[in-house]
Amino acid sequence: MRTIDNVVEVRRPRPAAPAPRTERPALLWWGWAAVLFLLYAAVGVRRQALIRTTGYDLGIFEQAVKAYAQLRAPVAPLRGEGFNLLGDHFHPVLAVLAPLYRLAPTPYTLLVAQAALLALAVVPLARRAHRVLGRRAAHVIAFGYGLSWGIASAVAFDFHEVCFAVPLVSFALEALALRRWRLAVALGAPLLLVKEDLGLTLAAIGGYVAWQGRRTLGLATAAAGLLGSALEFKVLMPFFSPAGTYAHAANLEPGHGSLLATLAMAPLDAVRPEVKATTLVLVFAPAALIALRSPLAWIAVPTLGWRMLSQNPFHWGTSFHYTAVLMPVVFAALTDALAPYRRAGDALARRHVRASLATTAAVTLALIPSFPLAQLVHRSTWRSTAHIAAARDLLRRIPDGATVAASNRLVPQLTARTDVVLFPTYPVHWRLYDTGEPVPPPTARWIVYDPVPAESWPYPPGYWPYPKERQEAELRKAERAYGYRIVARRDGIVLLRR
Template sequence: MTTLTVAASVRVEPEIPTRPARRWPYLPWALAALFLLAYTLLSFRRHDQALTTGYDLGIFEQAVRGYAEGHAPTVALKADGFNQLGDHFSPVLALLAPLYWLWPGAKALLLGQAALLALAVHPLTGYAQRRLGPGAAVVVGVGYGASWGIASAVGFDFHEICFAVPLVAYAVVALGEGRLGHAVAWGAPLVLVKEDLGVTLAALGCLVAWRGARRLGLLTAAFGLAATALEMLVLLPAMNPGGRFAYWTEMDSGAATHGHSLWTLPLDLITPADKARTLILLLAVTAFLAVRSPLLALAVPTVGWRLASANPNYWTTYYHYSAVLMPIVFAAFVDALVRHPGLRRRALAVSLAVTVLLVPGYPLGQLGTGLLWAHSDRAAAVHRLLTRIPDGARVAASNRLVPQLTDRCTVILFDRPERWNTAEWLAVDEGSPMGWPLTPEQELHELALAKDDGYRVVVSDGGVTLLHR
């Protein structure tokens, strides 16, 4: 009786004919290795040219350095004694500590991120090859690896979300192949990557339940929601100096500014135009075929909170916010191609064409330009001047100079007098300020204040000024 009851509760989908087993067994790993090389070259060259930033690479290096030194992940860039776990709940960063022991510095984080993002190529390419053959696998592997969402993440420093990308990739592929227990096992660690990913895990649980494993799926969904609630309402406020989750205000201001309601919500989710553009490009890389797969539902939580927020950075195709969506849309693409074999050839051709057309507009396109490889007088001046600062010093630095120092100094941001006047050294990027957190005019004003406050110019070269008090 029990066996019959369990069997009746399992949702059985019709068996869809697939092509024979893979013909190129090393293809997934070969593509992963190719993109590991590309991501590493891009991120290392940007760092060597002093184009990386304190917000966010410097922040994460300070956190990882804390773990590596055996204490809390304190981030002086945020505030003296600030615990990174009070900003985002990302204890998974501790896994980078062994790499940081071997190679202290920002490049350890950049290499770790490149490896994690490239790792996701393996399950997606393997999935496509098992179901569709090697030709489709190449399109899917290259489509994900060269996608604008991954390129944007690699091209803007380091972020904890890189741990989520391979976990999501393996989980969604296991879900697509009906290995529901494996899907949950891959998805469960997401709650240690970032606080909002518990909702993604809950979505995964709902899909697992829909596929037939109801108890497992509902337990997974409950666990994901409970983890997000615990992290946002208890753990993050407990470790944040303000005693609350720091990002509630962005959601609150979104409601206040845009007047979200049930009547206006559909329009709010696609306006301003940046939102619609992001949604279009998210689906265009799959020739819009991903919408025909239920696997795409896994993207709903991340897309939802981004489009509902008042922060314009969340709406765009830049930065790292779309990285976790890329494995979902490409796994959904494979699933849809299996379900609709008549569309296969045209859809693959469109997907490849869109991928190729978008590459030059995003950071991976920089690998083919001379600017990334050319000698930079500014970068040379940065590296030359910063060697004058002794190890262990307290330094206030411009945003682009911060990650050049975080491996050996206590670094804060050169932004306001009550902060920078606590530092022994000031490192100010006058020649090429990025306009954040200070405009070029404000930066020069603060520099004049520092000179009046007793800081003397040690050296000034290539637009970089070093001061000491």
């Protein structure tokens, strides 16, 4: 009898498949914001610690915020006796910083707040890039914006009100890309409270909305932007200005004698001298010029237009803070321009996207050494000097609440605890500037003078604030004619008291 053994197959349970990784894309953009905040804050804080910041402009803005914190009008003695800073530029948004400054009355409050606002702008840029182009592209866009030369130049030049505009524009651009027209307008409207020229940017946002089909909303927004800027230029700033006029009207004067001739020559004037053409190329270079394919790039036109047609040469180049508000436009437009290639899905389109992003990263890396973020790898950024120690020792001798006339780069070291003006432009009444009347003697009890500038950037060497010969002549005059006496001198720095 044949016995057939029953074979029982025992199946071992298969190991459980690993759970799919939970993707948390929000960590991507908020992580970038945190990293950039630390980066920007490090630059601003170290510049202040190394006495590289200046009275023009950090000291001026601190005086305005300090006044807001004390529930006073934003009068900035550094601009002139009784000078309401709303007559210089229209930026009531600065009052937002008053509660923070009241808690921490120091220039570091302004510098850290600026770092946070500029870093915040990366969130909508990276978020949109992640949704449209993918994770890797989001990293490249965040990297390109965060280390762009336009943002670097703003971070390394004191504090400016434009830091509020950068995240507003960035979030508004995301809303435009999502076709959320009302949200885009709501995010753009506060630009009228940031600076007088940004009403033109709001008008550009309105023009984009109208072009995309929401004509009533778009045209109303464009009109509000244009009328808002006109009101600020023609009514509000002259009202607040002690002189009764717009303080920077000379920058807007026709360059060819008449408005008609100026408009006719505008296309040529926008690219000459060559520094203007260089700046125009560099603005879009981080996006490999591909951003110009997107209609979102038109939102950069108002800022580029007034800068290139201004009579002030400082507006033409790559220094200072003037390009910061353009960087969100460039990278939002880059994402928008690459989106159709990503949707196409074919191999050639994918290669185009990869090549474009690689070019963006490469250009950003290539430009970093030429702009101020490179300061973070310089040894001098992390080391103090005997000159800085001497300056701090002399500044400590000035009592809180004193009136002081100080060299430009010493002003931000004193603004929080003294009433400080710029040496050698002693505090005089604004009416005496253009009348030819004799300027009265200085009223500040203390003068502190430092003949050694920390660095020339962003000004040309020897430019700011006055020639050394004039400053030293004013110093001798203070001793001989106004009754000041030297009470201390260290490493070339002189402290005088009346």
